[in-house]
Amino acid sequence: MIEIDQLSFDYRTFSKEPGLKGAGKTTLTKLLTGIIQPTSGSVKVAGLIPGSHQKKLLRQIGVMFGQKSQLSWNLPAVDTLNMLAAIYQLKPDRYQARLRELCDLLDIVEIVKTPVRKLSLGQRMRCELACSLIHEPSYLFLDEPTIGLDLLTQEKIYNFLKTENRLHQTTIILTSHNVRDIEALAQRLLILSKGELIFNDSLNKLPLQIDHADSYCLKYWINDQADVREEIIHDPQQLFVKMEKFQPEQIISLSKSGISIEEVILKIYQREKQ
Template identity: 50%
Template sequence: MLSIEAHGLTKEFKVYQSRPGLTGAFRDLFSRQYRIIRAVDSINLEISEGEMVGYIGENGAGKSTTIKMLTGILQPTAGQLKVNGFDPHREREKFVKTIGVVFGQRSQLWWDIAVQESFRLLQKVYQIPADQYKKHLDRMIEVLDIGSLLDQPVRKLSLGQRMRCELAASLIHRPSLLFLDEPTIGLDVLVKENIRQFLKEINREFGTTILLTTHDLSDIEALCSRVVMLDQGKIIYDGSLTQLRTMWGGNKKVHLEMEQEVMLIDLEARTDGLGVSWEKRGPRQYTAHLRNGETTVSEVLSRLVQHVPIQEMQIEEASTEEIVRKIYSEGMTVA
């Protein structure tokens, strides 16, 4: 079953365009010119229940506009959209009870009251039965380690403490779909890892569908097996991270340190026909350059291990961040 189903989803904005110079400014007082900007351009997106999907793109690519349509904040200009079986804009009152939202730079907690009071207010808003509320909240308090924060006003929390409380607040009504927009922005490594582990746990335990938008691609690598890439309002890639690396990761490098010096000609002979070129970096250090898609590391090693004394090995490949940067900087078409 699909949590998100969008076909031809489009959003256009009418933007005021000023004329240059003093004369132009005077004319604008009486007649204004406008242009149409298409922020999201006829995208098709299907996300199944229980999936964890990364939604990425440069600033201005249309990510935030898409999220606002998916959460019912904006009404699409054109296209069909169903989220959890609802039209997010027209059936908003019923729909919002099925989703949770965390925006890294905005708070859904009340700034001047204790965290637990914010939780109680949300309980009333979502009309959650007391026994169900307590059981679920106790579980989140334990996993997120926020028990010591409940009596503190939100304004006194650090960013990492507040984000853990924000996550608890977004999940207090057990939504089946969670939208995360930059959930780990500005957090230290340990807090990031705790939040990632929590998200994995709720996905595994409750089957919560998660759509994650972020500029920190380490979040995507840690949580998502599927990534959707947006550019100028269009989806340019929708698939697995593994496939993205295979298609656009470039050549892998295998750095080897031998127990004794080996002739390059011997290494080339052992790996003949595999699409490998060799480089000597030191007395016993060698690098195998694997041409993309022609061979694998295991195939190369299987040719070497019985005949060449390998002491240490390191595999070097492009990170997801490097691949995405390359795609955007070179204007590649991925899909």
């Protein structure tokens, strides 16, 4: 269980006045995992205070930041996984079983043996997930886990996280600006704006149809590159079906546009406060 009471954190710099600016999603993740300690209020994860760095808590949490890596650039990911097994003092048979499970589910059996510098962003992110979960934590904190990833890789990560949750009842706390992350994974949604919680409820209470929030513009050649066609597609699954009908050289470009779910909710609640 995660307990939060009047939690706040103030940033102090030489370039601005004290106070938390922005939504505060990454800051909240850092507070929940004990990376930083609150200015006021309290937080507990599994009945323990994150800032105390108790070994009991550290064994129960896994963390992955989409823009920061725990992998060594010149070494294969399996070396980092072996190191983490030693840090967490995992029993060899338990570690090997968990490693096989994660490699199979994430489709990284061969990838983990390749130096990280030679991997694509999507491959690295799947290895990062394996590192965050190798010790079988009860809580997994993900900060922008799909940032910069293509649609197919995002789908692989969604499927993996749902499987991990189903098999091990892992509680997954995810922060994201990506509407697809929310649609694919979230059972309960919290929206932060300027450090304040403005929405906390189930997805079906959200005053927005998030499955219609994004659109994809697909341009492609037909008739032996004699004609260029353009289609606007709203459903990612329809997009995948459409793209499977083409050869790679037929696809000219694929772009995504949409609305920020945070901006929409903020405007709705701002009207209520006026």
